[in-house]
Amino acid sequence: MISASKDIILRQEAYAFSHEAVTRHGLTIDEAFIRGIRHIGYRSNLHAIAELIDNSIQAYAQRIDLVFGYSDDGSAKKPNRIAIIDDGHGMPAAMMRLAMMWGGTHREDDREGLGRYGYGLPCAAVSIARCFRILSKLDRAPIFEVCLDLDDLELGSYRAANGLISLPDAQPAELPDFVSQHIQQHYPQGWRSGTIVVLEKLDRVEWTTALGMRTNLLRHLGVTYHKISDLAALYVDGTRVRPVDPLFLTPSADYFGLDDDRAVPLEPVTLSITNPASGRDGLVTLRYSWLPPTFGALDKTRDAVGLNANQRFPILKDYHGIIFSRNGRLIDVQNRLPWTVFINNDRYIRVEIEFSATLDELFGVTTSKQQVSVTAMVWDALRQAGIHKAIEQLRGKVKQAKSFRFEAVSRAPVPKPLAAVVQKRCLTEQAPKAAAPLHSLLVMDGVGGLAANQAHPLFNGSAGAMACAHALQKLVNMLANQASSTGTRAKDEYGDLLTAWCIAAWPDQPDV
Ligand SMILES: Nc1ncnc2c1ncn2[C@@H]1O[C@H](COP(=O)(O)OP(=O)(O)OP(=O)(O)O)[C@@H](O)[C@H]1O
Ligand SMILES: [Mg+2]
Incomplete structure (x- = not known):
């Protein structure tokens, strides 16, 4: 076991020892507190589940699984349990009850990691479910479990003889069936250590089906953890969460290379x-x-709406x-x-x-x-x-890229007489600059003229591409003739026009 994990377990033990004699002095009315804290205001189940994932990451888990359990009637449409399984260092049994309590943390006010308050686990759990259990196992130790059931709390089951709420201490336990099945399938080495939070009596799940839950979690967790995705492999219902950089600047993240558009x-x-x-x-x-x-569009000649997104x-x-x-x-x-x-x-x-x-x-x-x-x-x-x-x-x-595209698209279908267009643009506005240099699509032909760059991927030999290449070459020749009689400024204008034409012809080629 890595020494950082050992350190944490020691700190958890010390913390549990120092809180052994925690007594209640009436800062909260327990049942009312729980009713209120259930509505702490996680924006979505996703934000609550992220708290549990944060904990697993901080326990040096290599693999974290979100797994759904279903009722015995065989319906696999909507889960009736969710488990967050990790293979981190686990918790000493004495820490488990504290982990279930609001404020119980061995990392009070830590600023190095993700957690610092001691609220994440219980808040997240009750924001989704009326019952949750924590199962945890240290390396070469048995599995222990603690459980809090809000229905039992309301019935007074946790009230001791002195009238105070007393949560039962951790007890040896077995894994729930759906969890142990998942572990058998996906942990070839077995589950040596780690923590599992099982959410039961799900009464505040936003998604109505397992599919909706899976899709949403996969999409959003990929963004939430994209920068630290190498710390642990995260799975939802058996599918690996892929990192998604919302700035689309990370080549290894999803959607970076979805098509030829680039951020x-x-x-x-x-x-x-x-x-x-x-x-x-x-x-x-x-x-x-x-x-x-065109970044969000399938067909780059149309806007990213509806089915074209x-x-x-x-x-x-x-x-x-x-x-x-x-x-x-x-x-x-x-x-x-x-x-x-x-x-x-x-x-x-x-x-x-x-x-x-x-x-x-x-x-x-x-x-x-x-x-x-x-x-x-x-x-x-x-x-x-x-x-x-x-x-x-x-x-x-x-704005520039949009107006440029607009011009390109609106100009593309009906080629206008070039001289008229150039004249009009010279009079009305400064020509927009090309989004990318022309020379990748065009090359100097060795005698001072421009030619289609046959090495460009556009001219890859396919019939359509060759037709485009010929059309482009024709246009280049035409422009060259015009430009030779109108000087440098017009050459720039022609350059812009040509770029616009190319963007209209191949909107999904960013370096046109
Ligand atoms: N997956 C886990 N593996 C090991 N220990 C855990 C795990 N989840 C929780 N713990 C222990 O339970 C404690 C309470 O977790 P909880 O999420 O409530 O608080 P926190 O992470 O310390 O702070 P925060 O409220 O900011 O999340 C943690 O400090 C840690 O000791
Ligand atoms: Mg936490």
């Missing part, structure tokens, strides 16, 4: 901020990208605004900033603020770690680091 990055910016509450410094990194207008589109829609990520884990997306609001068009600009948990107070991180409330001090620091300008720059790029 365009701006230079990231890192700044250090001191948290006045603790005197500790923390890093903040700003990442930016903008997307070509590709797999990227839901990500553009769901993660629309500034994305906040804390210690590598996405926690919030906000589209209302103090100085601007992200409108629909802004889906094509992507901004992420990654911050260290040492700055939690400044980012107003809530106990459920699903929301930020950024302080004025941080906004000021971000402004100085250029966030306002960067957002405007990204908006400018998207």
Whole structure:
């Protein structure tokens, strides 16, 4: 076992020992507390489940499984249990009851990892289910279990003779059938150590079918954990969660190479901020990208609506605004900033603020770690680091690319007399600059002219491509004739026109 895991287990034991004689002095009315805390306000089941995944990651799990259990009547449409299984270091039996309690944590106010409050596990569990159990196993030790059933709590089953609520201590236990079946199938070495949280009596599940649950979890967990996906392999109902970078800048993440469109990055910016509450410094990194207008579309000549939306589109829609990520884990997306609001068009600009948990107070991180409330001090620091300008720059790029595409598409079907078009554009507006250099599609022909670049992938020998190549060559020749009689400025204009024409002809080729 790695020594970091041993350290944690020792700390858990010490913590459990020091809390052995925890007595209640009446800070809460237990049943009322539970009723209220069930509505702590996780935005969705997904945010609650992420708390349990955070815990598994922090226990150095290599594999984390979300598994569904079904009722005995054979219906596999809607699960009646959910288990989060990990193969981390597990918990000592004495820690398990504390883990089930609100406030029980061996990592009080830790800023290195994901958890720090001691609320995540029980809050997440009761936000979805009326009953949850924790099973845990240290290496070469038996399995223990603790369970909290809110119905039994209401019935007074946990009340001791002195009138106080007393949660039973961990007991040796067997794995539930659906969990042990899953382990048999997917853990060839067996389950040596780890923790399993089983949610039962599911009364607050948002998704009506297992399919809906699986699809949503796969999509969103891929985004939530994309930066730390190499820490543990995460599976939902047997399917591996693939990382999805919502800025589409990570080549190894899904949808980066879905088609030939690519996100365009701006230079990231890192700044250090001191948290006045603790005197500790923390890093903040700003990442930016903008997307070509066709980025979310299947057929690049049409808008990304309805059936023409590709797999990227839901990500553009769901993660629309500034994305906040804390210690590598996405926690919030906000589209209302103090100085601007992200409108629909802004889906094509992507901004992420990654911050260290040492700055939690400044980012107003809530106990459920699903929301930020950024302080004025941080906004000021971000402004100085250029966030306002960067957002405007990204908006400018998207606008330019859109108008360029619009011109290209509207011009493409009916070729207009070139001289007239050039003249009109010279009079009315500055020509938009090409999105990418022309020379990848065109090359100098050795005698000072332009020719279609036969090495370009467009001219790959297929019948359609060759027809395009010939059409392009014809246009090039025509332009060359015109340009020779009209000087350099017109040459630039012709260049822009040609680029627009190419984009219309091959909208999915980013380097045209
Ligand atoms: N999967 C797990 N493996 C090992 N220990 C765990 C696991 N899940 C929870 N624990 C233990 O239970 C404690 C309580 O977990 P809980 O999620 O409630 O709080 P936390 O992670 O410490 O802080 P936060 O409220 O910020 O999540 C943890 O501090 C840890 O000791
Ligand atoms: Mg936690």
